[in-house]
Amino acid sequence: MPYKLLITAALIALTGSAVAQQSAPTVESRVLLKSKASWDGTPYTSYPEGQPELTLLKINIPANTALKWHSHPIPNAAYVASGEITVETRDSKKEIRLKKGDALAEMVDIMHRGKTGDTPVELIVFYAATEATPLSQ
Structure with missing residues (x-):
């Protein structure tokens, strides 16, 4: 009789472990952007030499705002x-509309600006x- 109880307990423990493993969250990775050209199709041609410096900005833009014309050297x-x-874009009058969850490969040395709507x-x-x-000029 004790063997049956021991086997039953072992099976319950193993079943519980299997259920826990099945419901464990998994790591997911999704490429948001990978590009050799900016959003208007202009290819990136070179990369500056020197000590790399990474910058990550969170930019909040009010509703109904037109940013100043600017360009990026990188x-x-x-x-x-x-x-x-x-x-x-200022000169070619190209435009792209982006919403929450979209990613954009920015232009290099091309004057452009962003405009927000009602939000x-x-x-x-x-x-x-x-x-x-400089990040922008």
Whole structure:
């Protein structure tokens, strides 16, 4: 009789362990952006030499705002954490509309700006530059 009780207890323990393993959360990874060109199709041609310096910014833009025209001397990527924004180029008049969850390969040395609509926007922007390189001009 004790053997049956021991076997039953072992089976219950193993079953519980298997259920716990099945319901354990898994790590997931999803590529949000991978690009050799900016969103308008302009290829990235070179990368600055020197000591690398990484910068990650959280940018909050109020509703109904047009940012100043600017350019970036280095490649960077933006992720829309909330809201919607339209990015437009000054000279070619190209534009792209982005919403929450979208990622964007930014332009290098091309004047552009972002414009928000009726809701504020939160962007997470990653720059991979070198020391003393301005992020925007």
